[in-house]
Amino acid sequence: MADRKPQLFEQTSQYQHWRFTPSSLAKLRAENNRLGVDRVLLGLQQEAQVDDQGASDTRIAEATDNLLTPAEELKLIGFYLQMIKFCAKVYMTSKLLKPESLNNVKATAINFMKRFYLHNVVFDYHPKNIMLTCLYLATKVENAFMKIDDFIRPLAAADAKSGSKTVTKSEDVLGLEFIVIQSLQFELAVHHPYRAAYGFYLDMQQYIEDKDRLRDVYERTAHYIDQSLHTDLVFFYQPSQIALGAFKLAAKDKDFDVDLYLTQRFDARSLELLFLALDEIQDGITGFAQATKEDARLIDRKLILCRNPEKNPNSVLYKKTVVAQGDVPYVSDSDSD
Amino acid sequence: MSSKAILGEEINKETESLYKKEKKLGEGTYAVVYLGHHIKTGRKVAIKKIKLGNMRSGLDMSAIREVKALRELRHPNVIELIDVFSHKTSLNLVLEFLDTDLEIVIKDKSLVFMPADIKSWMMMALRGLDHCHRCWLLHRDLKPNNFLIASNGQLKLADFGLAREFGDVKRAMTSQTVTRWYRAPELLLGATNYTGSIDIWAMGCIFAELSLRAPYLPGASDLEQLTTTFRARGTPTEDEWPGVTKLPAGYNFERFPKPQFSDLFRGSSDDAVDLMNKMLAFNPVTRIGASDALQHAYFRSLPRPTAPAKLPRPAQNIADVDVETADGGKKRQYEDAFDDMAGNGIETAAAARDRLKAEPAAKRADLRISSPA
Numbered sequence: 097m098a099d100r101k102p103q104l105f106e107q108t109s110q111y112q113h114w115r116f117t118p119s120s121l122a123k124l125r126a127e128n129n130r131l132g133v134d135r136v137l138l139g140l141q142q143e144a145q146v147d148d149q150g151a152s153d154t155r156i157a158e159a160t161d162n163l164l165t166p167a168e169e170l171k172l173i174g175f176y177l178q179m180i181k182f183c184a185k186v187y188m189t190s191k192l193l194k195p196e197s198l199n200n201v202k203a204t205a206i207n208f209m210k211r212f213y214l215h216n217v218v219f220d221y222h223p224k225n226i227m228l229t230c231l232y233l234a235t236k237v238e239n240a241f242m243k244i245d246d247f248i249r250p251l252a253a254a255d256a257k258s259g260s261k262t263v264t265k266s267e268d269v270l271g272l273e274f275i276v277i278q279s280l281q282f283e284l285a286v287h288h289p290y291r292a293a294y295g296f297y298l299d300m301q302q303y304i305e306d307k308d309r310l311r312d313v314y315e316r317t318a319h320y321i322d323q324s325l326h327t328d329l330v331f332f333y334q335p336s337q338i339a340l341g342a343f344k345l346a347a348k349d350k351d352f353d354v355d356l357y358l359t360q361r362f363d364a365r366s367l368e369l370l371f372l373a374l375d376e377i378q379d380g381i382t383g384f385a386q387a388t389k390e391d392a393r394l395i396d397r398k399l400i401l402c403r404n405p406e407k408n409p410n411s412v413l414y415k416k417t418v419v420a421q422g423d424v425p426y427v428s429d430s431d432s433d
Numbered sequence: 434m435s436s437k438a439i440l441g442e443e444i445n446k447e448t449e450s451l452y453k454k455e456k457k458l459g460e461g462t463y464a465v466v467y468l469g470h471h472i473k474t475g476r477k478v479a480i481k482k483i484k485l486g487n488m489r490s491g492l493d494m495s496a497i498r499e500v501k502a503l504r505e506l507r508h509p510n511v512i513e514l515i516d517v518f519s520h521k522t523s524l525n526l527v528l529e530f531l532d533t534d535l536e537i538v539i540k541d542k543s544l545v546f547m548p549a550d551i552k553s554w555m556m557m558a559l560r561g562l563d564h565c566h567r568c569w570l571l572h573r574d575l576k577p578n579n580f581l582i583a584s585n586g587q588l589k590l591a592d593f594g595l596a597r598e599f600g601d602v603k604r605a606m607t608s609q610t611v612t613r614w615y616r617a618p619e620l621l622l623g624a625t626n627y628t629g630s631i632d633i634w635a636m637g638c639i640f641a642e643l644s645l646r647a648p649y650l651p652g653a654s655d656l657e658q659l660t661t662t663f664r665a666r667g668t669p670t671e672d673e674w675p676g677v678t679k680l681p682a683g684y685n686f687e688r689f690p691k692p693q694f695s696d697l698f699r700g701s702s703d704d705a706v707d708l709m710n711k712m713l714a715f716n717p718v719t720r721i722g723a724s725d726a727l728q729h730a731y732f733r734s735l736p737r738p739t740a741p742a743k744l745p746r747p748a749q750n751i752a753d754v755d756v757e758t759a760d761g762g763k764k765r766q767y768e769d770a771f772d773d774m775a776g777n778g779i780e781t782a783a784a785a786r787d788r789l790k791a792e793p794a795a796k797r798a799d800l801r802i803s804s805p806a
């Protein structure tokens with residue numbers, strides 16, 4: 097098998113650059129967090145030098161006490177990942193997003209955001225903003241383009257309704273577009289389990305008699321695939337493997353047996369490995385715990401105290417250095433499209 | 434991705450620092466292309482700088498499509514996207530540097546094409562396209578000037594600004610795609626669900642153009658494109674394209690008879706005409722696919738495709754192309770000697786080309802060559 101042609105999936109950027117083991121992923125996140133913390137402390141020290149109000153000592157002490165751990169970062173990011181599907185549904189209801197594009201847009205946005213935070217920390221970029229930019233970018237990548245004004249409208253309306261102090265503007269979304277895309281290493285093609293699941297569903301029809309129940313099972317898999325998007329499984333397994341894991345869970349719910357299909361379709365040696373992977377995938381999916389609003393609120397309260405002043409437009413440092421140098425991030429301001 | 438930096442911004446800066454821009458090569462409405470080089474290796478590159486200053490909705494769709502597609506494709510006949518970096522408000526694509534394109538070659542009347550040359554270009558083009566289709570990607574803008582040519586003669590598929598993935602029947606795609614003269618009939622009739630067969634149609638048009646040295650189906654407007662197509666290919670019948678006469682918009686086209694293709698493509702072999710007809714089949718379902726096209730008898734029969742390095746190409750300086758030889762004939766500037774398959778009696782394209790150049794024009798009429806229109 098050494099000279100076989102590489103599988104199509106093995107040629108994708110997803111396979112080549114975005115694959116980890118649980119321990120390599122944890123290591124990367126820990127290192128990323130550590131470097132982020134260093135930058136926060138360095139930024140605060142720099143701020144102390146330019147700050148003439150003399151409150152910097154307190155600020156440094158507060159930040160040091162409230163620094164987020166990698167796990168806290170993940171929980172906060174996780175909360176905003178969950179928001180993506182609600183936002184996406186709003187666009188669907190207002191006919192800006194076609195129902196058939198929903199799954200891909202949602203899944204790509206979630207994936208972008210997860211990848212983004214492998215190369216950034218929440219101290220620098222708050223997930224609330226990154227979430228919107230990832231979602232907008234995902235609409236473009238998944239051929240579901242809408243104009244930025246259309247994208248902003250429901251968000252601004254929601255801000256106004258909730259009496260929020262700030263109203264989302266197009267610059268908030270577009271200003272981060274380059275920051276996001278460069279952190280994605282400009283790799284925009286993402287593969288999801290939905291299509292693989294559909295492929296399996298078609299293939300299974302040749303092996304499974306009871307088509308009605310099979311359809312029930314297939315329809316149920318979407319639920320588990322949705323759930324899988326929020327886990328780290330995408331960094332460990334191929335979309336087709338996750339799809340099969342979701343199929344097995346769906347089959348259990350419907351008291352159905354897809355193992356019969358698997359045993360006919362794969363040889364004993366592959367099956368042994370496959371079942372091992374599928375067990376882990378099923379555990380990963382069912383083990384997913386939602387981040388609650390309360391979790392997010394508590395972490396967010398800490399984050400206010402430990403943001404990197406270098407990246408925070410409201411900080412003294414930012415106002416005195418970044419703005420003064422005229423090096424403000426890209427903001428789109430023209431009318432042409 | 435061998436970079437040690439973790440931070441997205443740092444990785445981007447590292448990438449940018451690898452290249453140096455030199456002079457401007459060209460400017461389009463949305464991008465400027467620079468000649469540049471990789472600082473450490475000295476490798477020549479083209480840097481396509483996409484300006485975003487005036488994009489109301491941020492990164493535009495063609496930039497997204499191009500980056501998304503090229504980041505996934507690696508093939509000798511697809512342009513290599515070496516790196517990407519952003520700089521303030523511009524997106525920079527570092528592409529392999531390519532000297533010329535197929536349109537320039539076709540239009541250069543000083544170049545003579547032999548059947549073996551056309552076969553070579555078609556083979557490289559179809560290989561690149563087959564790779565895209567295998568990766569479930571449609572190019573959607575195939576035309577001669579989107580096939581670039583490297584200094585070693587390799588043909589490379591480029592400009593992926595309209596490319597997108599396909600295969601999901603539930604998701605409609607626009608029929609307003611592909612440059613008009615290369616647009617497949619199903620697109621002209623408004624199909625929103627299509628496959629790689631639309632790229633194959635365009636390839637078929639390019640095949641014909643290589644033989645005719647002129648665009649094959651030059652419709653004057655979108656409306657006239659179907660008429661031009663039907664006049665050249667014969668109006669399709671229900672047998673030829675089941676369902677075509679039952680389209681919701683009706684089927685009120687003038688019935689043109691099917692012409693004798695071998696008359697028009699007199700310089701082409703029967704195999705060549707057969708493959709061309711299969712690529713230009715009206716029914717997209719029966720139209721030949723890229724990988725089957727590569728298996729067609731045309732690519733297995735003689736003459737063998739010309740080695741890429743021996744293909745005709747425009748000289749930098751036209752005045753230097755032809756050098757008068759002692760016997761009064763003209764000799765190409767580049768070396769053809771390698772192309773001679775000594776001892777087997779087969780005249781190679783390069784050898785034949787030299788002979789033709791030496792023969793008076795009147796004697797050439799009966800030879801199977803394609804000459805400038």
